[in-house]
Amino acid sequence: MRKLVISEWITLDGIFDAETMGEWFMPYDSPARQELISEGIHACDAILFGRKTYEMLAPYWSQMKNNEMGISAKLNSVAKYVVSATLETAAWENTTIIKNNVIEEITRLKQQPGKEIQVEGSAILVDALIKADLIDEYKFFVHPIIMGSGKRFFKDGKLPGGLHLSDTKILGGGVVVLTYQREKRVTG
Numbered sequence: 001m002r003k004l005v006i007s008e009w010i011t012l013d014g015i016f017d018a019e020t021m022g023e024w025f026m027p028y029d030s031p032a033r034q035e036l037i038s039e040g041i042h043a044c045d046a047i048l049f050g051r052k053t054y055e056m057l058a059p060y061w062s063q064m065k066n067n068e069m070g071i072s073a074k075l076n077s078v079a080k081y082v083v084s085a086t087l088e089t090a091a092w093e094n095t096t097i098i099k100n101n102v103i104e105e106i107t108r109l110k111q112q113p114g115k116e117i118q119v120e121g122s123a124i125l126v127d128a129l130i131k132a133d134l135i136d137e138y139k140f141f142v143h144p145i146i147m148g149s150g151k152r153f154f155k156d157g158k159l160p161g162g163l164h165l166s167d168t169k170i171l172g173g174g175v176v177v178l179t180y181q182r183e184k185r186v187t188g
Contacts (some may be wrong), residue, residue, distance in 0.1 A: 002109065003136040004048075005098065007114045010153050011143050017150035018056060018121065024145045030172030033141065034069070034177075040139065041071045044078065045115040048106065049086035050122030058092040081109065082130055083125050103132045103170050123151060136182055138163065144174035 010016040011024050016107075049057070080095040083102050088095050094125075096101050098105045106129070106143035119126060128177055162183030169177040 001111055001113045002163075004106070004110055004119065004129065004134055005040070005115045005137045005139060006129070006135050007037075008121070008126075008143075008153055009141045009143065011147045011149070011150075012026055013146045013148065014152045014154055015147040016121070016123065017147075018053075020040040020147060020150050024143050024147060028031050028143045028145075030175065032171040033173075034171075035049070035173055036141075036169065036171070036177060038071050039070070041074050041078075043116050044118040046079045046081065046109065046117045047075075048109075048119045048122070048125065049080065049082045050125035051082060051087050052085075052124075053121035054080075054082040054084070054090070054092075054095075056186045057079070058095075064079050065155040081105075081132040083122075098151050102128065103134070106134060121153075123153070126153075128157070133182075136150075137166075138178075138180040140178045141171075142176045143180060144154040164178060 008016055009021075010026055014026065018113065041175065061072055061075045064076065067073040076093055080090075080092060081098055082090055082095060083106075085096045085099055087097055087099075106117075119129070127133075163180035164183055165175075165178065166181045167179040
């Protein structure tokens with residue numbers, strides 16, 4: 001059974017807005033952060049995207065043919081799934097569109113043998129996955145800046161339930177990586 005891993009880049013106050021990433025993501029880059037991002041990509045055998053994140057990443061990464069940044073070959077060859085009710089075609093190689101029965105399809109993907117299924121960004125999709133209790137691990141790259149406003153990762157009413165801190169790493173520039181596992185539910 002595969003593990004569903006959410007990998008998110010956020011600010012100290014929980015902002016996770018692609019439109020403001022130039023202000024909070026790029027200034028805190030480091031070789032250690034790049035290495036952890038690469039390790040995460042290489043640890044998965046499927047990537048799950050929401051439509052907006054897919055449309056942001058696909059045009060850039062699909063054009064990379066020389067294993068740029070050490071991950072483009074993996075990103076281009078790995079199985080990709082994009083959840084969208086409106087997307088008609090997905091030109092990025094090895095991409096499947098999930099239009100209907102999203103939770104059932106993702107549950108089916110998790111039940112298959114394999115490595116991790118990784119989700120990058122994809123706020124609306126992650127919200128649905130939290131509500132369906134499908135996330136096994138949260139990995140937050142927390143950047144040491146307070147933006148004050150923007151799209152927040154955790155919205156009101158968005159509760160992942162109990163989490164167990166399983167790992168912490170301090171990277172250059174003050175970025176902290178916090179890894180949480182979902183608490184095991186006790187059934188009686």
